[in-house]
Amino acid sequence: MESPIVIAIDGTSASGKSTNARLVARALGYVYVDTGAMYRTLAWYCLKLGVDVKDPEAVARVCRRWKTELRCVDGQVRLLVDGYYPEREIRTAEVSAAVPYVAAVPAVRRWMKRKQRECIRFGNLVMEGRDIGTNVFPETEFKYYLDASLEERHRRRAAEGVQEDLAARDQRDSQRKVAPLMVPLGARVINTSGMTPEQTSALILEDIRQRLASRGAGESTSA
Template sequence: MYRSLAWYCLKKGVVFDNEKAIASLCRRWKTELRNENGHVRLYVDGYYPGKEIRTAETSAAVPSVAAVPGVRKWMKARQRDCTRFGNLVMEGRDIGSNVFPDTEYKFYLDASLRAGPSAVLPMAWTKTWPSETNVIASGRRAADVFARCARHQ
């Protein structure tokens, strides 16, 4: 969900050091949660940005969006709303601690900075959409993952 908002901010030309603009866009964007074959997806203006939310540009914008308190409040409500579709498996930095603190089962994966890219890289590849325009050399992808791991240590 944070990736979707980061992508939408990029699409709308929002400056990422302007928290008020990000929060305002978050309050105004038209979204809908849909369950498609057991996968809950967030549609934005009737469109699911599955490919766009996995680009390096969107990934780089996510921390700026996630740091805005109004965005976190909005996201928490939408993430909790996903339960209307039934049982869930969710991933995210604060799903078990903040969004669903009382959930029965929580699984935490942690790795050192050295292991981070190799631990996350297979997951990152399975979440991309293979196409000629989206194929990234594994070295580049590993560098992106390593940078993300370093930011969150």
């Protein structure tokens, strides 16, 4: 029995990771995993408990003790806390501001890696984040890294009504001690500046299908 396929889509903030990962997952019929939502869920839970997100030890304690469950709903994996998925709550400005602190805690990243690897039980995955191809599923051959100019990324955030210092976020993510943001070894790098999501996802899908076809041809030859 073949192991499920994992499509890893990493990249900077506002580079188009989420939109393109959803499009690719839908086109292939794979399960979509938004790892950023998992970190947001922990940030929301810490805030809900009144925990100082700038205190790494306090955040790590919450991560060790909270009761969670992975569930696949309508082709998307969700991380539930005490049986509840805070779909709207994790998208607030307060949670967005807290996420970088929570995500930088080494114990949190180790916990998230284990939980994200568990998602493989749901089948073939399209998983997007910042360390999927480097840390969570480094063994996958399907790695894509999206980026865009800083101006383009600010424009996209502004269109969403969000004000964020993207350069500072990139610097924090690339300099953290555990699983920093970087281009995965062997990844195809795509600059999405001036491209529509449909154009970007088409490039990714074309590459995936070529790789899958080559894999099938190789197996036929070896057989």
